Every structure is written in structure tokens, then in C-alpha cells.
Ligand SMILES: O=C(O)CCC(=O)C(=O)O
């Protein structure tokens with residue numbers, strides 16, 4: 216299979232949730248079905264819902280001013296979930312990230328902003344919150360289509376009420392400052408759906424079905440959609456989390472934004488009964504996202520090559536006694 220056919224670009228330009236059921240909508244959904252249900256856990260979404268000026272402002276202004284803050288200030292970004300607050304200061308690895316929880320809500324983005332800048336920083340708050348809200352619209356379109364593909368769109372509203380959104384902002388130092396060129400080792404994300412936003416400097420790579428790492432180049436109007444583990448769990452393994460990694464290749468500092476939908480703290484993620492049948496026996500017991508994520512960062516979780524299965528997998532008949 217050629218690289219071209221693996222790199223699917225689905226065009227969401229002009230689409231919105233209100234267009235669900237129209238021929239334009241169904242065309243994109245049919246492509247999604249081909250790609251995600253039958254082939255791989257990622258695709259590129261072309262989307263015009265974020266103004267180019269906003270995307271520029273986020274990367275050229277907001278991310279830069281955030282990472283310029285002193286480390287002790289950035290470390291105020293904490294979370295009850297592993298990997299959801301400030302991360303950085305790893306020996307030999309010039310990488311840092313911070314996360315804005317509930318980024319679609321202006322009050323939460325404001326509290327993050329005031330944690331970083333007690334005197335306030337209205338433009339930071341405005342840029343980050345607008346960007347997060349606009350990407351939440353793309354995430355919802357993608358997820359609605361995924362549920363339609365699986366024949367369980369009746370769960371869409373309920374799933375929306377059980378999800379929130381997070382924006383991680385990351386900085387990868389230039390290669391000269393790193394000891395290794397793999398800046399983020401191969402992993403799957405724990406969230407529901409991930410949208411990776413690269414800006415000018417490449418680095419994201421996805422593992423293809425035939426075991427090759429494929430570089431996903433940055434593009435000013437597209438977003439890399441990755442199926443993540445909470446979606447794999449909810450869908451009873453019908454959709455599979457996409458393995459990916461980051462390699463920085465040059466002299467430039469790389470900034471990226473990683474937007475994700477994730478189950479709210481008090482939700483138990485449960486497979487819909489429609490997705491369980493003889494051919495698809497139940498694979499996962501109900502799970503709670505914060506407990507699952509915290510498990511993945513324990514010693515036991517770190518050793519596992521399938522943390523979702525290790526945390527809440529149902530033992531299949533053919534595994535009994537194995
Ligand atoms: O920086 C990127 O392009 C992706 C980062 C990533 O995979 C992550 O933070 O989970």
C-alpha cells in the first residue's frame with residue numbers, strides 16, 4: 216500500500232453538527248468508515264472552523280509566553296490525573312507540557328490563566344479558550360460520525376454530557392539539546408479522541424498496519440485525529456487506539472497543541488449493549504478514567520503493553536488457562 220493511501224485527508228470544511236444527515240456529511244462519514252473502522256486509528260481532518268489568525272496567535276504568542284514563565288510557576292499546573300498537569304524537567308530531555316482542563320469553559324481557562332499570571336492575562340485566556348471551543352466542534356463532528364459508523368449514534372448526547380475537553384500545550388527543545396532523537400516514545404493516548412495540532416515544525420509519527428513509522432507533516436488547516444484508549448474501551452475494541460510518537464529532527468524548538476476529549480472524573484465508561492454480540496464478546500469492564508490513567512503510570516501499568524486490557528480487560532474464553 217502506498218504512503219498516499221495511508222495518509223487519508225477527510226475534509227470537514229463547511230461542515231457543522233447541524234449538517235448531520237446531509238449528503239456532504241454522509242460523504243465524509245463514508246470515508247471515515249473506510250479508514251477508521253476497517254483500516255487504522257488515525258486520519259487527518261481538514262477544518263476551516265479555526266481562523267488562521269487564531270492558530271498563529273496561539274502558537275506565536277500564547278505558547279511562547281507560557282513556556283517563558285519560570286518553572287516554579289508552570290509547576291502550579293497540577294491535576295488529580297497523572298500526566299494531566301505540568302510535565303517536564305526530565306534529565307537529558309528538553310520537553311515540557313502543561314494542560315488546561317475543561318478548556319471549552321471560559322471560567323476554567325481563566326483559572327488556569329490566573330494560576331500562571333495572578334495579575335491576569337486576558338488575551339492568553341481569550342486565545343486559548345476560543346481555540347479550545349472551536350476544536351471541540353471538530354471533535355464532536357468526528358465523534359458523532361464515529362458513533363454513526365458503529366450504529367450507536369443514539370448515545371451521542373449522553374456521551375457529550377459525560378465528556379470534557381483538555382488542551383495540552385507542549386514544547387520540545389531543538390535536537391541539539393536532546394540526548395536522543397525520539398522525544399516522546401511510542402504510546403497511545405488514554406483519552407477518548409485526540410486532535411494533534413502541529414505548527415510548522417514536524418515531529419508526529421504514527422505506526423502503520425505494516426509496522427512502519429509514518430511522519431505526519433504539519434499543515435496550517437488540518438488536525439491529526441487519533442482514536443484513543445477511552446474510545447477503544449467504550450467501543451468494545453471496534454475502534455482501536457492509534458500508536459504514535461514524536462521525533463524532533465532539527466535546530467528548531469517545536470511547539471504543539473494536543474486537544475482531547477476525555478470522560479469526566481465521576482463517569483464510569485461502559486460499553487453499549489449494542490456493541491456486544493457473539494462475534495464481539497465484551498472486552499472491557501466499566502472503567503473510570505482518572506483511575507485508569509493513574510494506573511497507567513504505576514509500575515504495573517508501565518510494564519504492560521496494553522494498559523486498557525491490563526486495567527479492565529475481560530478475560531476471553533480462549534485465554535483461560537493460557
Ligand atoms: O506533540 C505531538 O505532536 C504529539 C504529542 C503527544 O502524542 C502527546 O502529548 O500525547
Ligand SMILES: [Fe+2]
Pocket residue numbers: 402403404459
Ligand atoms: Fe500522544
